Amino acid sequence: MTLKTILAAAALLATTSLAQAADHTVTITGFSFQPANLTIAAGDTVTFVNKDGAPHTATAKRGGFDTGNLSRGKAAKITFASAGSFAYFCKIHPSMTGSIKVN
Ligand SMILES: [Cu+2]
Structure with missing residues (x-):
């Protein structure tokens, strides 16, 4: 295998893994998470967007992630690297309340 071939293969792998990670959105509106229950794949990201006038957080009940206080119009992007269930x-x-299941 030539160096050129190895580089091409590495570039292909990088492109493939980028394409597989999806970004999901949870909108906070009317004092609720929409959707409240979400199933995603490991490596995906979830962006929490606060569309309420009141500040909110999305905080895992047993640890794992915390957006911190999000005031109106603010967003936080969380990466879920490995499988598990996260009640928040x-x-x-x-x-x-809401939950994210990572497969
Ligand atoms: Cu709140």
Whole structure:
């Protein structure tokens, strides 16, 4: 295998893994997460966007991720590197809940 072939193969691999990771969006509106339950693949990202007037967080109940306070119009992008189930809530309004399942 020539160096040129190896470089081409590496470039192809990099392109393939980029194409496979998807970005999902959870919109926070009306004091709820939309969609509240989301299933994604390992390596995907989820962007939490706050469209409410009130500040909110998306915080994993058992650790793993926390957007911190998101005021109106703010967003946070979280990468889910490995499989698992993540129940989360809003620290400011604990009755707001959602879950992300990573396959
Ligand atoms: Cu909230």
